[in-house]
Amino acid sequence: MFSFLSVEFALLFIAFFMLYWAFKKRPDIQNMLLLIISHAIIYLMAGMMAVGILFVSGIVIYFIARQIIISHHKKTWMTTGIIITLINLSVFKYYEFFRANIIRALEMWQLDNTGLMANIIFPLGVSYYSFQAISYLVTLYRQSVVYEKNEQTKQSEQEKQDENNENPISYLYFWQALTHFSFFATVSAGPITRVNETKGLIDIMGKPCGMYDQLNEPEPRQLLYPKIAFALIVLALAKKWWLAGYLADNWVNPVFANPTGFHSLEVLTAIYGYTLQLFLDFSGYSEMMVAFGLLLGFRLPMNFNAPLLAHNIRDFWDRWHISLSTWIRDYIYIPLGGSRKGFWFTQINLIIAMVLSGIWHGSTFNFFFWGLLHALAIALLNVGDLACQKISGHAKGRNFLTNTGIIGKTLGVLITVHFVVFAFVFFRATTLDEALLVFNALFSNHINVAWTNNPLYLLAILALAWLVYPLFHRHQKNVGRLILKMPSVIFYVLCFMIFMAVVILAPSGIPGFIYANF
Template identity: 35%
Template sequence: MSYLSIEFGLLFIAFFALYWGCRLSPKIQNGLLLVSSYLIVGSYSWQFALILFIYTCVIYLFSLLIAASKCHAKRWLVLGLCVSIINLALFKYFDFFRYELQYLFNLLNFPILLPAITLLIPIGISFYTFHSVSYLVSVKKKEFPVAKFWDFALFLSFFPSIIAGPINRAKDFLPQINVAQPREILEPFRAFTLLIFAVIKVYCVGGLISEHWVKPIFANPLEFSVIDLLVGLYGYAMQIYLNFSGYTDLVTGIALLLGFRLPINFNLPYLALNLRDFWGRWHISLSRWIRDYIYIPLGGNRRGLVQTQINVMLAMLLSGLWHGAGINFIIWGAFHGIGIVVLNIGDRYLGKDWITRRSPTVARLLTWHYVCFTWLFFYCESLPDALEYLTALVHNFSIQPLYAGDFLVICFIYFSYPMCKNFTQWFIIQLTRIPHIFLPFVFICILWMVIYIAPSGMPNFIYANF
């Protein structure tokens, strides 16, 4: 069930009334959240809900063992993390690695035949795996005592963030579950603003960009000029940002209406002046998770220049692999890793932010184009598709552009993008000035206009695939 569907909207309104009807009992509210979360996961497949529950029980058992053990806590932590990774690898990467290993065995003439098993990827498995890792590590560090089982089950299954994030940290989110005092709706004007923005971003603007620029150009890249192909790349960069940040707006707004805060996940990423800056603004909860649970444990920047760059590459390769079991995602992660390594070396020998200090505009343009180039591998389903697009991009100079006007529109959007920096806060202030009795009519008018302008069909959340 899409969170943008009318069915979900009606069900959420009914759930919202029931949820706040139990305001005096946070435990009952938690129970309602837990049941609804499992029903949403189960709406995709009852097996997904069962897998999530079994996984929850196993990880919770490891947390008990970690907390109870004085001498072997680290061993239980390592074993628990291995179980989490194996579970993720089995469901998400088995087929990919089976194919690659089988190819290697055949190449080496090894008489080994790996079993062909078709496994459906449980919805949200990447996100609840990351949540569980943060929980186990926090228990090991004694940042808090072992949570109550049902609180932990809600932490892993919380429906606003289980489908496509953002990634919650146990030490930040569990205290919001285990509360004694009645909850309150948090920042209602901001919540409704985020819901409106989500519908506009995902349903309307992102959908139009996909329908008019991305899909037709990527479908037959050899038929389009270089200008058109740039429109396709720029368009996809905009679409994935609108889609993912729109989803984050949506679930953040829903969480606020339920009395919960989710971490900030985007901060105008296309204003970034370099790749490090980009990853400090894009999918922030993932970037920080990779930093804290992969990059720093590997040694971070504490073991010299060369080892630091190796750690960067490993972290970014794992980031690419996390996004999908395919060579294109690994290449995407590798390019981001290479870009950051080159940036680090430049900072070492040319001075920190050498380009930015001389021309922030040039630095931003270079970052934008590099990121757009890497999005090519993110979008294409196979390496040949990506290479075909690249071939057209470097050869099709003689073809008459069909999207020249659209290219100028994208340039205008890109250079006016910094003006959006304070738009959310401005919109919230305008809402507060409207008499409350008229607010429902304002929301209805905005939603009607969006539905009227938006292309037909229900847009998918891109990051729900990961």
């Protein structure tokens, strides 16, 4: 199995790394090499169909982007591009939901039900490069309209002609555009990058990280923070391969596979364990991709910011899967009207955006319900803040509970974490009935059901980790500075020792990344 955690990928990346930096003075050639290796990795992971769909989609989006610039029907072309992208995404994303009906229809018409129509496979990364394509088209359209208006104010045709040579539109040329959509560090499970700098998306050093400047920069690229990059890779391996793998194999998977066979405390431990497993898995993956980006001279956005320390559900979504939550904000919530039409319309827009986020994660009803739970939680939080504002008479009622002091903030964190944890049961279960079965076991299996494992042991470790984590989060910048100052020999020896410990302690086999399925 070819994976970012496999020896095969490590050897391929090392060979590519040396070839890539052999052309240090030619960013254009580096872009071409990056395009080739990205498609090669997708092929090794998911086969030729995934590569073909990715390549064709990139070409289609590129030519639509050209039309947005040169055509007088810019909005029509943008809308066409978005519709094509959404149709492509929907066919693969929600095909499974209709598979049984399609097979029955083929049988009814006495057609082959074993061929392509009955066995479409979800291509790796289609969600993420579709999101990047939509962002690219919308950004290009907006800037193109602004640029065209500015052109109309020029005083002479000569001035127009001169200015056309300095078009500020964030337009990626053919190979750069394909590289942006297919970059292996973002295509399989994010982070979702943007061509321009975007509010909320920052790199590991807290700086904006739009891809346009990075892909089109004519000056030679530099290897960025190699020590930080290797530290992130080792951290990612520990989080994903060892800790998330242990939780999955020993607690989460057994309990969710047969919740009725486990004691209530074990079920509770598995529920807590799944949230931590998901966080470790996805944040580990995201940090690994950021590290690969740094090693290739790119600054990719950080996707997590201590989400399990969020003091309310709104704060949680500012910290969890940041590249997705900001995408939902910019391309669903704001186009729906955002907060422009008053308080109650704002809540409706929020609910629609969050429900669509849930549906994006999967076509089964449990994902819809998970999205709806988060939507209602955010809306109720906003209503509560408004009520507290009116009752207290304060002009600003946002985050009212947190602003009451340390006790209020602690209570807010506890409430938020437990809401997120129990909502994730619907995320982990394959159906709504399966999720309800887990909750039934949680509240019913405390009588006449013996422990299989010792849940108190893991619950104590989870509680201790949660209490210590704020301290680590508070000092992570200091840790980064310490790494940069550490002598290289000592640092890399330490990294190798931690890596070997992970290899020894991690479960056998090469696990897949959870979010690659979305």
